[in-house]
Amino acid sequence: MQLIRGLCALPAFPDGCVVTLGNFDGVHLGHQAVLRQAADQARELKLPLVVLIFEPLPREFFAPHAPVARLTRLRERAAFIAELGVVDVLLVHPFNAAFAQLTAEAFVERVLVDALHARRIVIGDDFRFGRGRQGDFALLEQLGQRFDFSVQAAATWALDGERVSSTRIRSHLTERDVAGAARLLGRPFTLCGRVIHGDKRGRQLGFPTANVALHRRLSPLRGVFAVTTTLPDGTVVSGVANVGTRPTVDGQDARLEVHLFDFDRDIYGQMVRVAFCHPLRDEQKFSSLEALIEQITRDASAARAWHAEHTTF
Known part of the structure; x- marks a missing residue:
């Protein structure tokens, strides 16, 4: 093409x-x-x-x-x-x-x-x-x-008796219904972008993340999800991701942060495609960094459990 x-x-x-x-x-x-x-x-x-x-x-x-x-x-x-x-x-x-x-x-x-x-x-x-x-x-x-x-x-x-439309898909994503969106798309919903340097806060919390530039004024979904990330060489890595403003650390702009399981390669500057497989929770503000770390630990465990039960690649 x-x-x-x-x-x-x-x-x-x-x-x-x-x-x-x-x-x-x-x-x-x-x-x-x-x-x-x-x-x-x-x-x-x-x-x-x-x-x-x-x-x-x-x-x-x-x-x-x-x-x-x-x-x-x-x-x-x-x-x-x-x-x-x-x-x-x-x-x-x-x-x-x-x-x-x-x-x-x-x-x-x-x-x-x-x-x-x-x-x-x-x-x-x-x-x-x-x-x-x-x-x-x-x-x-x-x-x-x-x-x-x-x-x-x-x-x-x-x-399901209703016209497939972009508006209908956005409605599903607003409710974090990624399965419903995937049925209308014919594939999992994805966000694509280049991995950029962040503030290294995830690494400090014990969960290093790939920060993906969204280049969007408005994200169609927010929250924490089990995801897969496809690298330029075709490698697919399971993980957990947060899309949102990170209210616990007073974030302002919407970000996509992906913690890749059992992965230690340098992928800065690479274009990746993140597929949203399963919702875990909405984004929320925690009273302390300790409470945030405990929740991230639970999120990662839940995402690993979901991936273990579902063959996504």
């Missing part, structure tokens, strides 16, 4: 392409179904499949003071989309003030027609686009007749 940032770097599509577009935050089962449906259309037409996403998310642009708890950063979205093995080009278009002012017709003509030469577009029937969200499925069909492309409605993916 080729990752392209902006229209200027696009390769030529002399015969056109199949396009699907959206936020794809989480790349959950519903998104995966849309991508595979679009891939089927691309194979039928013998054309490349282009997936168009936006950065930042439109909601983040329009409401910067009310950030959404992203399920995936751009790097993670790209990785999960690539892992499906059905997408030829992932186009990341900047969502800025100029782009937000494009009318629905201008967006279709400039981006989908002039830049991408779309022959077929696969979208959900509730998709909205253009300034003021004025564009919809019906308008896209009308414009398709003018610009010679066809439009196909993406199938809705439901589980």
